Amino acid sequence: MAIYALIIETLNTAILASLEACGLPAPTGDLTPEPTARREHGDFQTNVALRLAKIVGRAPRDVAVEIAAALEASNTAHLDHCEVAGPGFVNIFLRPTWLHDVLTDVVTSQSAYGRSDALANQRINLEFVSANPTGPLHAGGGRWVAVGDALANVLASQGATVHREYYLNDAGNQLDTFARSLLARYSGEEPPEDGYHGEYLIEMAQLLRSELGDDVDELTAREWGYEQNVKSLREDLARIGVYFDTWFSERLLHERGNVVEVLSTLESAGHTYVKDDATWLNSEALGDQRDRVLVKRDGSTTYLANDLAYHLDKSRRGWDYLIDIWGADHHGQVKSLQAGMEALGIGTSESPQPEIILGQLVKLERGGELVRLSKRAGNVVTLSDILDEVDPDVARLTFLLQGIDTALTFDLDVVTSQSMENPVFYVQYAHARVCSIGRRADEQGVTRVALKDADLSVLLHERELDLLRALSEYPGVLATSAELRAPHRVATWVRDFASRVHGFYRDCRVITNDAALTQARLWLAEASRIGLADALGILGVGAPAVMERLDEDEDEAEGALGEGQNQGSLG
Template sequence: MTPEELSAAIAACLQAAVDAGDFAVEMPDEVRVERPKNREHGDWATNIAMQLGKKAGMNPRQFAEILSARLEKIDGVARVEIAGPGFLNITVDAAAAGLLAKSIVEAGTGYGTSDDLAGQRINLEFVSANPTGPIHLGGTRWAALGDSLARILVAQGADVAREYYFNDHGSQIDRFARSLLAKAKGEPAPEDGYGGDYIADIANAVLAQNPDALSAADPQEEFRSRGVELMFTAIKKSLHEFGVDFDVYFHENSLFEDGAVEKLLEELKGSGSLYFNDGAWWLKSTDFGDDKDRVVIKSDGNAAYIAGDIAYFKNKRDRGFDLCIYMLGADHHGYVARLKAAAAAMGDSADRVEVLIGQMVNLVKDGKPMRMSKRAGTVVTMEDLVDAVGVDAARYALTRSHADSNIDIDLDLLVKHSNDNPVYYVQYAHARTCAVARNAAASGVERSAFDASLLDHATENELLAVLGAYPSVVAMAAKFREPHRVARHLEVIAGAYHRWYDACRVTPIGDGEVTDTHRTRLWLNTAVTQVLANGLDLLGVSAPERM
């Protein structure tokens, strides 16, 4: 019996009680069941009686007593106990619990997926690093988290478009072009320019494409157009090698070239959402929750950065997206209110916008902060991290912590083949399940029989419980935009599996007889293989069969 099946059974009991006149209450959207902290309190617990008791005009414990009487009659439920003010602690019988192993294997890659978000079109914008240098660690973290979140949302039925906002408009591009031109001329970088070996690499590549670039009618423009394209090509290549590809690469400059920004600003003037003061046009963003009004058209007549943001949001909505999620860096907290304000100013719902803020990443090696990157000049890059630990370890390490927390990445730890290394711990569990399957085949153990009641060892009960919780973990990761929940739960599954492996054999000892216990345990072993593979795939991490 999965948590979802138990939740549905409780909901059915609630409806039956309402129909019988036991109490009158509006049915909840969902009935949540969770693992009790103390396993002596049963396999699952729900506080539904505490949620609905008072609404039904009765004491929650009295409500729980009515509900428990119905729950005890459900096939697969061994015992229901009422605890405290009205908690329902539920114990399922071994056969009901063990059936989960077979259902997981039969579900395959579909286990843990749902259609909860079916019909919802989501635009997920992440990374969006300026094309003026390699992707730094902050962008690398967003690449790992963003791609994992996209996979998780898709697993819940959403239609997700991964989008990269290509910042090819503004002063940073001019500084980049001047830096390339100076390097090509053999001159020092401009005071506000970019350094690092990559500037020389790009400048030389421009000259290789056009040996006459320095004598062009507008050398800076020549280096700008070719240099930006070369840099962006390098960024795309780095992301692809990191396992991250985008459905849309949106060029910021297009909003200005096709007049979208100018047209939208005129619309906002007409709607009264903008006002003129001190020679500039301001958005009445305080009317929509921002801490101050924002300049949209500066006194010199040029559009401020927020003008492009507003036009970009409108473009996304015009493309039919129901929800626009922006994943931004630690210095973008002010964007939360202003983007929501921009949506509201256009007559749209502020709920169409979500902004996720990520925090800093620090690399540690030999107990000390990692040196600056020679190639980038000022920051540690995606390539630096991948070169040090590999793609799998990098992605897992960046995904297993909450996005809104600062993290230290210990490079020495991530290259260790030990249980102290989280990614190794999980991947090794998957590889071990595959080794067990190979050994089982060699011993003549097949999944030709299944008797759920034979999965009655304490470690099997624990393992089945954490496997059963996996779908709800994925659902919560999608709901709260927290991929780290999946990573952490995989570590819980790996731990439960290793304990089961130490206690229960899938193959007979020596020339011992193959029994249905061995065959049934092979089903459970295969179920673990499947869940670990499904979870690692959501994180964009490989599930090796041998290590």
């Protein structure tokens, strides 16, 4: 168990015992002590007195004083003293020894630090991106790439087995529309009104001609274009370092008769009816805003029918839990899908409903103006375009620093031209600095003694304790991030932690003549490195050991980037 959890448990027990010693009842609900927001309030605070006051009919501060005294009298590990403050909080002050235990915990756990087995035995299928294979991934799609991959890592950090899946809508009208557009370009014509007008089709048409000659029909164009598009999706994803375990083809559902099967299941369960020559799902009765068509008048199935077959297939493939990440432009489909799944008997404890995570859309800005993000309109900015200009790490963290409930504005001017001030460099630099200390120590022949031989009790500087407090909270950050499906919490944690690392670096020289202090600080630096590297790893952002110092004369020129990063054209 991580030290933080251990402390909470210890304090919890101590508080309960104190209540009993005072003859006070235990309040209902969670009385978990929580870390204080301010240093002067100690390490942890508990609001039990506030909550008990009404029950016992006494002033909250009186109750608090009593509890504080009982707590102090208890023999609780690391406890220094308690104070009553504000309306009736009991502030708990611990000795720094608990933070020294955190350091030991981090360096002995290494990359396992912060991990939990809360989701052990959970096999989760996480579907994200799933952009139609009708062209390159557009810039806004990068958000789901970054968020989905990070969320997968976050869930895995809690012990889950996570499977990344990409659903290819390769059986519907969109691909046909795409084919007609491609063929139009191939013939030197403008795409149809409702077709795809992006310039990428012109290039693609040229390639089509050079590869397959002058006698290409629509079907051939479609299949060739489809292959090209999937290939380019994979390439774009590879550029940003995201790989899917499964690329699931919608066509398979039709070939295997899954869609037909879903329809007959729904029909025999009495959930469908025929009206206006179409087959409808009685979804309104199941919570949807209205009923939905499953089979169109022309006999083809709707997106909903196909999607139900897809989700049913996913749950049959043996996952304990299904998660989809969708853009907010699809939120109208959530109720329909869930209504259909319920009609199919999904939604029990053995087979829970798919969880749909909705993320707000990305607004792309350049030159102070919004850029439209539409594959159909001509004006396309692709993820690949962005990666031509910025480092994948920059793109990822830009998408990840913001919660998915807010519409994100991706300002290309800021992200590209001001990359010197990008949070990515700030965080990566903290990692590089810590690594640099290790190298410098090596150069000077200073080697780290075994952890058990280092005297950590000399770590008393506020900067040092600050680092350890942040590290103590990291496991909780990961757990919360997983629970709330909010990977941005890891991003904001690591940015905050980097700030503490820089402060420590500035104020606490590690390699000094004080051998004991040097040893303790070397271990603290190592713990910090582990924290930074782990969080960055979860976000899918690189943690370079070296970042070259930016030459002052060239601060407008090319940035000095760490290893493994492509050199963005910044000028």
